[in-house]
Amino acid sequence: MIKTIAVLGGTGNEGSGLAWRWAKSGRYKVIIGSRQADKAQNVAAELNKKLETNFIEGMTNAEAAKIADLCVLTVPYAVQQSTLSDLRDILQGKILIDVTVPLKPPKVTQVNIPAGGSAGQEAQAILGDGVRVVSAFQNISATHLADGPERIECDVLVCGDDKEAKAEAIALAEAAGMRGFDAGPLQNAVAVESLTPVLIGINMRHKVKGVGIKIMGI
Numbered sequence: 655m656i657k658t659i660a661v662l663g664g665t666g667n668e669g670s671g672l673a674w675r676w677a678k679s680g681r682y683k684v685i686i687g688s689r690q691a692d693k694a695q696n697v698a699a700e701l702n703k704k705l706e707t708n709f710i711e712g713m714t715n716a717e718a719a720k721i722a723d724l725c726v727l728t729v730p731y732a733v734q735q736s737t738l739s740d741l742r743d744i745l746q747g748k749i750l751i752d753v754t755v756p757l758k759p760p761k762v763t764q765v766n767i768p769a770g771g772s773a774g775q776e777a778q779a780i781l782g783d784g785v786r787v788v789s790a791f792q793n794i795s796a797t798h799l800a801d802g803p804e805r806i807e808c809d810v811l812v813c814g815d816d817k818e819a820k821a822e823a824i825a826l827a828e829a830a831g832m833r834g835f836d837a838g839p840l841q842n843a844v845a846v847e848s849l850t851p852v853l854i855g856i857n858m859r860h861k862v863k864g865v866g867i868k869i870m871g872i
């Protein structure tokens with residue numbers, strides 16, 4: 655059966671880029687989530703136009719999370735906690751793939767380690783053991799998601815404490831045109847999240863957009 659993904663906060667660049675790629679793969683049904691249903695519907699309509707299909711729906715985050723088999727969170731770190739607290743009950747029993755990078759604007763080229771160890775671990779602490787949290791996609795820039803070639807030269811490191819949930823995230827990486835790797839327990843999310851400000855700094859110093867990471871030797 656084809657699975658449904660809800661991209662919570664999917665009206666932003668990262669979420670809409672991932673949503674577009676997952677819908678384009680034909681392997682998933684995709685819902686854009688937002689605080690406002692009409693905003694989500696508008697973004698879904700734009701993506702459908704680009705795809706020349708009607709694969710993507712738009713609704714509130716709560717409605718999207720309720721329907722979905724897999725939920726993906728793409729909101730800024732500053733609102734990760736409040737967004738997840740609001741959705742805590744609806745997310746019970748589900749897999750949540752957390753894309754949050756704990757940046758502290760304006761210092762977006764500096765590593766910021768959250769009090770809870772990582773954004774991924776903080777998500778797990780807010781949601782409790784009833785939700786399987788996986789951390790992934792922090793190192794892929796939205797620049798490459800919206801357009802560009804089918805395959806993206808950036809690997810996705812997936813951290814989490816549940817093998818089956820990690821396998822779902824690795825399949826999502828593949829569907830979006832990337833290689834996904836099991837990068838160990840959720841405790842390791844701090845290493846992956848911390849790479850993003852390093853990559854943003856390299857972008858700035860080299861005057862480019864969207865540098866990424868690649869695992870060699872496999």
Ligand SMILES: NC(=O)c1ccc[n+]([C@@H]2O[C@H](COP(=O)([O-])OP(=O)(O)OC[C@H]3O[C@@H](n4cnc5c(N)ncnc54)[C@H](OP(=O)(O)O)[C@@H]3O)[C@@H](O)[C@H]2O)c1
Binds near residue numbers: 663689729737791792
């Ligand atoms: N952009 C990238 O290249 C990139 C790359 C890797 C990882 N990430 C990470 O992915 C996440 C999303 O990035 P983004 O660039 O897509 O972020 P964004 O565009 O700034 O925000 C994404 C969505 O979050 C929701 N949001 C914004 N402010 C909010 C608030 N005060 N309360 C509740 N929801 C709010 C909005 O959705 P609604 O208004 O529709 O509710 C917004 O469209 C971030 O944690 C970022 O660090 C981004």
